[in-house]
Amino acid sequence: MAAIILVAVLAAFGGLIYGAVTGIRHLTEGKASPSASPTSSKSADGTASPSGKDNATKTTAGVPDCGADDITLTLTSDVTTVGVGGTVNFKATILHGGKTDCLIDAANDSRILTITTGNTTVWRSDSCPADSRQLLMTGSDKDIQSVVWNTNSTGDKCVADASRPHVEAGTYVATLSLKDNAAVKSDPLTITVR
Structure with missing residues (x-):
């Protein structure tokens, strides 16, 4: 009986790891380059505007x-x-x-x-x-x-x-x-x- 419980626990744990890896793979598919977690940076300085339009947004x-x-x-x-x-x-x-x-x-x-x-x-x-x-x-x-x-x-x-x-x-x-x-x-x- 203990062996059956151990096999069931290991199977559940393996399923969780497979699901996490699959989820991460789906999130990272289609990226042009490897990336870190998105972050946001703020500080203060002046700016100037470029011209042109982006028609190929990914x-x-x-x-x-x-x-x-x-x-x-x-x-x-x-x-x-x-x-x-x-x-x-x-x-x-x-x-x-x-x-x-x-x-x-x-x-x-x-x-x-x-x-x-x-x-x-x-x-x-x-x-x-x-x-x-x-x-x-x-x-x-x-x-x-x-x-x-x-x-x-x-x-x-x-x-x-x-x-x-x-x-x-x-x-x-x-x-x-x-x-x-x-x-x-x-x-x-x-x-x-x-």
Whole structure:
């Protein structure tokens, strides 16, 4: 009799584990990238508006991905002129202004800082993979992250920052954008390296 009760308890426990795993799998299916639990970040700063419309909105667990009508990206820096080999500290801001809640991956390889000169891209924050930072944006939520550019260039492979060559003196343009929605961009910010 004790053996039958033990088998019944083990079967019930196994069923609970299978149900939990199946439920988690259904919640995570269809995501473009692995994600952490959605969180909401708030702080205070100024903003500017991008133009364009998002016509290809995806949804995750019933919540749509943020598009051009939902958020604004802004970019500021601590300096606009820096010496070769110097450092520029950027503040990358995502501001929610939409009428509905939405999800955004605010990691450095999804919310991308790009440095260009002329038609040449010299540095991108997504040159190395980053852990997902899924944020649930609601109301007037704002997320501000620091991104550092050591006036160097990225290549096709992920390498240590100290191994990257420094850029030459010149004028560079920094822009913040979303990997999955080209319509969402910050205003360009000019940096002079001398």
